Amino acid sequence: MGRDKALLPHPQGGCWLERSLRLLARLHVPISLMSRWPAHLKRAAPLVGELAADGVSLELLLEPPPTEGPLQALGRLMERYPQQRLLLCPVDMPALDEASLRALEGAAAGSPGIWISRADRPQPLLGIYPSDPDRRHRLSQALAAGERSLQRWLAGEEVRQLPLGAAALANVNTPEELRNLNTSRT
Secondary structure: OOOOHHHOEOOOOOEHHHHHHHHHHOOOOOEEEEEOOHHHHHHHHHHHHHHHHOOOOEEEEEOOOOOOOHHHHHHHHHHHOOOOEEEEOOOOOOOOOHHHHHHHHHHHOOOOOEEEEEOOOEEEEEEEEEOOHHHHHHHHHHHHOOOOOHHHHHOOOOEEEEEOOOOOOOOOOOHHHHHHHHHHOO
């Protein structure tokens, strides 16, 4: 993209990061923002009070080095929140909607396994990851062995995929994709 996607202006106002946090707040569950970038935490800081007024807690976590991708971040979150069902949500799906999040949440309810979203292909960065002891242990072992690929780690896990609308799961990574997104919203 050539610049920080989290801080890009969103067509609905604010930046992509702020829009994602407000969207997650509609689920009325605690939110943790883990980022290695202090600018992300600074930008999100004003939302802590705003969301708290609506009964939603927002915890801001600076990811410590080394920062080596989403699998490592997931491992850190699982250790921080044992026995929880963690909704992993990327910031670079600017068309993600509440209906898709609720569908994923509903599909995963009562299931011990991992649920990820799927459009034309699996989208594991939007998924629900239970942080039970066995899964945390397997992830910890994989990370200690040098694994950094979320896809490879998931190959050894019980994973279910929920088909969702391709538009909601559009991952924007290039200036052209961004122009197309902005054009389709006007």
